[in-house]
Amino acid sequence: MKVYLRFLRYLAPSKSRISLVVIVSMITSLLSVVSIYSILPLLNTLFTSSSTVSQETQITAPVPPPTDQAPEKSVSKIKAKPFNQNIFNIDEAKESIKIFFEKLFYAESKQGMLLKVCLFLIFAFALKNLFIYINKQLIYSIETKTTKRLRDDVFENIIEMQLDYFNKQRVGSLMHHVNHEVQMVNNTISTSLVSFLQAPFSVIVFLVVLLSLNWQLTLFALADVGLIFIIIRTVGVRLKKLAKGFEREMGNMNSILQEKFNGIKVIKASAFEDVEFARFKSFTTDFRRRMIKINRLRNIISPLNETLLIAAIAMVLWFGGIQVFEGRMEGNELLLFAFTLYSVMGPMKSFSEAYTQIQRGMVAAESLFSVLGTEPDIQNGSRPINGFSHSIRFEDVCFKYNKSNSAPYVLDHVSFEVRKGEMVALVGQSGSGKSTVVDLLLRFYDVHSGKITIDGVDIRQLDYKQLRRMIGVVSQEVILFNDSIEQNIGYGVHGQAPHENIVKAAKLANAHAFIEEKPLKYKTQIGDRGIQLSGGQRQRLAIARAMVKNPELLIFDEATSALDNESEKIVQKAIDHALENRTAIVVAHRLSTVKNADRIIVMERGHIAESGSHDELMSNNGLYKMYHDIQFSGTAKEKKESSSHKR
Numbered sequence: 001m002k003v004y005l006r007f008l009r010y011l012a013p014s015k016s017r018i019s020l021v022v023i024v025s026m027i028t029s030l031l032s033v034v035s036i037y038s039i040l041p042l043l044n045t046l047f048t049s050s051s052t053v054s055q056e057t058q059i060t061a062p063v064p065p066p067t068d069q070a071p072e073k074s075v076s077k078i079k080a081k082p083f084n085q086n087i088f089n090i091d092e093a094k095e096s097i098k099i100f101f102e103k104l105f106y107a108e109s110k111q112g113m114l115l116k117v118c119l120f121l122i123f124a125f126a127l128k129n130l131f132i133y134i135n136k137q138l139i140y141s142i143e144t145k146t147t148k149r150l151r152d153d154v155f156e157n158i159i160e161m162q163l164d165y166f167n168k169q170r171v172g173s174l175m176h177h178v179n180h181e182v183q184m185v186n187n188t189i190s191t192s193l194v195s196f197l198q199a200p201f202s203v204i205v206f207l208v209v210l211l212s213l214n215w216q217l218t219l220f221a222l223a224d225v226g227l228i229f230i231i232i233r234t235v236g237v238r239l240k241k242l243a244k245g246f247e248r249e250m251g252n253m254n255s256i257l258q259e260k261f262n263g264i265k266v267i268k269a270s271a272f273e274d275v276e277f278a279r280f281k282s283f284t285t286d287f288r289r290r291m292i293k294i295n296r297l298r299n300i301i302s303p304l305n306e307t308l309l310i311a312a313i314a315m316v317l318w319f320g321g322i323q324v325f326e327g328r329m330e331g332n333e334l335l336l337f338a339f340t341l342y343s344v345m346g347p348m349k350s351f352s353e354a355y356t357q358i359q360r361g362m363v364a365a366e367s368l369f370s371v372l373g374t375e376p377d378i379q380n381g382s383r384p385i386n387g388f389s390h391s392i393r394f395e396d397v398c399f400k401y402n403k404s405n406s407a408p409y410v411l412d413h414v415s416f417e418v419r420k421g422e423m424v425a426l427v428g429q430s431g432s433g434k435s436t437v438v439d440l441l442l443r444f445y446d447v448h449s450g451k452i453t454i455d456g457v458d459i460r461q462l463d464y465k466q467l468r469r470m471i472g473v474v475s476q477e478v479i480l481f482n483d484s485i486e487q488n489i490g491y492g493v494h495g496q497a498p499h500e501n502i503v504k505a506a507k508l509a510n511a512h513a514f515i516e517e518k519p520l521k522y523k524t525q526i527g528d529r530g531i532q533l534s535g536g537q538r539q540r541l542a543i544a545r546a547m548v549k550n551p552e553l554l555i556f557d558e559a560t561s562a563l564d565n566e567s568e569k570i571v572q573k574a575i576d577h578a579l580e581n582r583t584a585i586v587v588a589h590r591l592s593t594v595k596n597a598d599r600i601i602v603m604e605r606g607h608i609a610e611s612g613s614h615d616e617l618m619s620n621n622g623l624y625k626m627y628h629d630i631q632f633s634g635t636a637k638e639k640k641e642s643s644s645h646k647r
């Protein structure tokens with residue numbers, strides 16, 4: 001029920017359009033029902049009053065009565081009695097409608113009257129269809145407005161989540177929310193608007209006709225229809241359950257595709273195509289099994305529905321037929337009743353089919369509302385920040401990704417300072433917590449205890465978007481978009497960065513020369529994830545992106561680790577260039593890159609083992625010296641080996 005209410009809240013901004021749909025639906029239903037039921041008796045009059053119809057045949061009805069003449073009087077003068085005359089004598093309302101139409105269609109001859117009736121039919125149906133068209137446009141506009149809002153909200157909610165949320169969710173599932181589930185809700189809106197706003201009026205008007213024809217028979221028919229609804233609902237509940245599993249599987253399939261296509265290089269390099277294909281085939285087999293199960297139920301609904309409704313009509317015919325035999329009802333009356341009941345079938349059918357569609361839609365809506373109901377763990381602070389003048393400090397910071405008590409700390413009482421204008425390097429073994437330090441400073445996660453301050457202010461009090469905007473980051477993994485070089489560099493700033501700034505940043509990052517060599521220069525498209533560039537070029541674009549916003553603090557996280565020696569030298573030059581006169585934190589494995597740092601912090605299993613300048617640490621004879629000796633003896637050995645090979 002809560003889901004339905006939340007769903008209605010999404011429809012609320014379209015309430016004026018929904019009211020219009022209601023009005024147009026009422027007019028459409030009235031037009032379709034009244035036009036048929038008003039002219040039926042007239043047509044009957046025309047075709048049964050005389051066997052031969054000629055131009056000269058005059059209808060025996062009088063000239064339309066003067067306005068002051070009682071209509072009943074004129075009707076009584078019609079010689080030919082309609083086949084269901086007694087039906088139309090049931091009450092005065094029907095009689096006056098009939099009189100109205102008789103007056104409307106009155107002509108000197110039967111032919112003239114017939115022509116008028118036919119022209120009226122064309123007019124009434126054209127009008128009805130015009131209203132149907134208007135209604136469809138209105139419904140489409142409501143449905144697109146609602147789903148646009150829902151899709152925007154879902155995307156906004158997801159993108160505002162803390163990084164940890166994305167670590168736990170699969171990308172394919174997130175895409176499934178934004179794409180497929182919103183589409184499912186979209187389909188539900190159109191179906192339910194048609195079924196619950198348009199169809200009820202047709203049903204009501206038809207019901208009024210049925211009740212006026214024979215109320216006992218109508219109650220009998222309603223009992224039958226009630227039974228049908230119970231059966232359809234049972235199927236619907238089962239369908240909802242299956243749909244839930246199906247949606248989950250769809251999300252999984254998206255994730256699998258995403259992962260496999262992203263990792264295509266690894267799959268190809270391991271010649272694992274056939275293994276992946278076999279895995280995918282087993283997945284699609286299971287997927288197909290689920291689809292068959294769902295469609296077995298879904299497809300049964302329409303025929304089951306129709307059969308049950310026809311059975312209801314047959315029962316009504318049987319029940320009514322007995323009344324006719326007993327003389328309690330006219331034969332014509334029963335036929336008109338059966339025809340009306342058949343006409344009510346369309347909207348009834350659309351009701352029950354809408355019910356199953358709504359079940360599926362609500363599964364999707366439930367899942368979307370649970371995404372919308374998820375609050376980010378990181379609460380934004382309100383203090384503005386666009387720079388700092390003294391220092392950034394880690395004060396006794398403890399942190400772990402896994403919140404359970406028994407999980408070990410990834411950062412254990414870490415304290416250090418980065419003063420304005422300094423370059424501080426973080427080194428240490430893989431997994432010692434260097435990247436985590438950077439992530440905490442960017443407030444991707446919050447510290448468990450202790451605090452991180454900028455000029456003495458806890459970063460939890462700061463607006464983290466502004467905080468992130470003043471920091472330029474070149475991370476381990478270079479992330480580029482399938483766009484032009486210019487757009488990729490400009491991604492670092494809000495709004496369109498001026499071209500001169502892009503070129504300046506590219507020059508700082510040693511990227512300008514290779515960009516100029518490209519046929520379209522800065523307009524060159526770089527392909528998915530920058531696939532059309534080399535590793536070193538990608539790194540330099542990432543540096544240019546960090547530089548374009550002229551950041552207060554630069555963070556280089558393992559920026560050169562994935563490169564060969566030659567590329568590393570070029571990128572290192574770019575880094576050195578970028579670091580001039582700037583506060584920076586450099587995370588590195590290769591100690592050669594951090595020799596010039598003002599301070600080097602050596603991390604070991606989440607705590608700071610030692611810190612100082614290169615010379616101080618070398619003379620300390622501790623961990624740093626050990627790493628240094630291992631790295632440089634390794635490099636020396638490599639060099640020796642490669643020169644002996646050459647010889």
Ligand SMILES: Nc1ncnc2c1ncn2[C@@H]1O[C@H](COP(=O)(O)OP(=O)(O)OP(=O)(O)O)[C@@H](O)[C@H]1O
Nearest residue numbers: 167401402410428429430431432433434435436437
């Ligand atoms: N998102 C995460 N969820 C859970 N554990 C994580 C996550 N990210 C990192 N860790 C763990 O935290 C520890 C520190 O990781 P971190 O990436 O900070 O190390 P690092 O020193 O930067 O390593 P490397 O030099 O290999 O990048 C590691 O044990 C790692 O397995």
